[in-house]
Amino acid sequence: DSGVTQTPKHLITATGQRVTLRCSPRSGDLSVYWYQQSLDQGLQFLIQYYNGEERAKGNILERFSAQQFPDLHSELNLSSLELGDSALYFCASSSTDSLTTEAFFGQGTRLTVV
Amino acid sequence: AQSVAQPEDQVNVAEGNPLTVKCTYSVSGNPYLFWYVQYPNRGLQFLLKYITGDNLVKGSYGFEAEFNKSQTSFHLKKPSALVSDSALYFCAVRDIGGANNLFFGTGTRLTVIP
DSSP, rough: OOOOOEEOOOEEETOOEEEEEEOOOOTTOEEEEEEEETTTEEEEEEEEETEEEEEESSSSTEEEEEEETTTTEEEEEEOSOOOOGGGEEEEEEEEOOTTSSSOOEOOEEEEEOO | OOEEEOOOEEEETTTTSSSSEOOOOEOOOOOEEEEEEEETTTTTTEEEEEEESSSSEEEEGGOOOEEEEETTTEEEEEOOOOOOOEEEEEEEEEETTSSSSSOOOEEEEEEOOO
């Protein structure tokens, strides 16, 4: 168990809908990352927050947004969902913002858009 | 820009034999290199990292990796494979001149044959 908790584990929703994925980082970790894993795209970095502030942005669609709250948990909001958004979404956390610090991953949320 | 290549989609090895999972990287500055393992329906688990110093890095579950600057490689190795090592392995890099996020390779599926 990495200590990173993601909810829900599975989510099935229809096209056009909006969903929220939740991540609780390891105790004390200030940095949260979101990744999307799909068969054709591999692991794609979406966005990073550090202590409540957005720190880095990757291949995140405009329909997607995220935030990190004062208690350091994070939410990833996906709207106007399309079939191609079906994927495994991972949250990871690390104790610092340092390049040398490893990140610890949650078990992911499997999103299926039908 | 940073990139990571895992040239083999699939590696098969007999139980008890040594295993190698290959990774090469391209960065603009000094690389920080990581290996992760993903078991079915699980998140990524951190195995080991190279930051600086000794080119041979030891990690979890008996794995080690060798950093080779001239060949820009960071191959994962284990002297004696176990059936339980069968999983998906990801190499990742952070670039001191780039973004903070981990940039992942496409993954190599390791199958250890009893």
